[in-house]
Amino acid sequence: MPVNFEPGEGSHDGAVDIARLARHAEEAGLDSVWTGDRLASGFPVLDSSMVLAAAAAATRRIRVGYGVMLPALRAPAWAAKQIATLQHLSGGRVLLGVAVGSGEAGEWAAAGFSPKERGRRTDQFLRALPDLLAGRPTALAGAPRGARVVLAPSAPVPEVWIGGGAEASLRRAAAYGQGWLAALKTPEQLAAGAARLAELAAERGVPVPRTGLVTFVRATERPSAAAAGPVVDYLVKAQGLDRERAAALALGGGPRQVAERLREYADAGAGTLVLVPFGADTRRQYDLFAQIRSLLLDEGVAAR
Template identity: 50%
Template sequence: MASSSGLPEIGTFLPTSSPDPARPVLGDIPAAARFAETAGLDSIWVADHLLPTAPILDSTVALAAAAAVTERIGIGYRVLLAALRPVAWAAKQAAGLQHVSGDRLRLGVGTGNPAHGDIGWRAAGVSFADRGDRTDEALRLLPDLIAGRTTTLPDGTVAALSPGATVPPILIAGNGTRALRRTATYGDGWISLGNSDAELTAARDRLAELAAERGRPAPGLTVMQVAPDTVTALADRLAALAELGAERVLVLPPDGNWRAAYEFIAEAKAAAGR
């Protein structure tokens, strides 16, 4: 959902993990969530994994903690590894977050970065090699399960979760052909990963074509954005992404100081909206 200023929804990440094992970013989640909301940001996001290459907090616990101390700001998975869990359990977690947050969840889903290896998958007792197929299966079942509708699970079990919840926007990550087809088939939006503007435009247009073939609306565009060095540069970038049609922009904090990073992003958002 775009903000009232005409900009995309501007989000950033809670201090739950880091790509650098030598510099883990594990901060005060409730304090960070409250500060992001007070600063005027639109959404806060978490990474998800069991055993990645660096420390990481449980994503659902972190989002629940953030939801409990905020009222307005959106909360999001970027991205939930749905294939790492039984699909009914993933749906139960999403439905629970919808209830405790007042329908503020954005449900990003992906297959996982191969750079983390397969140890987390082995620890969970699920196949790393089959994670793509398991992700497709989860995406097919998640909306009905979250909504509390009677659903036939992969092993033939018929179940209805209770209480059901509002199905959140489902955003699918991945740059490959299969990921784009997955998005067009199951997603409300696509999360880009390090794409140029030309690549974003091409992917946006291709997704619209694929979705039309399936009788579905064109997925919205969520863009991952590394924070540039200055507020002005980020403001200009946010305005450019608005022109490109982005629905959401997730700005990666420039360093481990989440408070300073959130102030920086919020200042750029305000500047871009003027």
């Protein structure tokens, strides 16, 4: 089971936190660790590529994922160079989540781009990425006419997961992705998105990308009806959801309680479940997530 982690945020010793958390996730038997990608959001978020490099250096097996990278905030060649470097440092363990990001003006001003360009810039990056990583001469949008970029050393193209829930994101997933990584969806909404993705893939004559879900979880040792309360508060304050919708999306409770809720998402088509931990002891959350993973596997759910 994958887990999302934002280790070291606000910490004076973030690198140690990242290494310890990544090692603990691996030792607990989890499948991957993911981190978000922001530039100037106002929240204390470390650079995603550096976080994943630290996680990769501290582990041997577990995969490291951008959940998700916002390539439109970067020059395409620089973004590709970061991904290639992480592929080399990790031994090919990178999972590349990609999304367009929100339209918050401040973050885009910090990057020097207009938020209105983010969809177009993301598509340009996804089109160029295979050639850039292969070290082939690549023409980039905005470069002088006839100019070609060649990156070295080359690196394998990682598995690409497209984030977002809009129609444009589903079309992007069908065009460029091996997976669609949804968030803040009910099981019914996830199933509808997966069905639409299958239609779009059929129109293009390509294999249907896999469906994944990022969800927010506060696991507890024992069953608890109130465990999801802090998750609800977060979704209301940070994500702007109304309380009823937040309560429908927040997961919390003992391992079996959480596994039962996740089974609903698996039945709706989610083959990959990325859990965002809530709780003062992140390592203990990882241990409880490992128990949840075992319960799902026992029920025949591929808790990848």
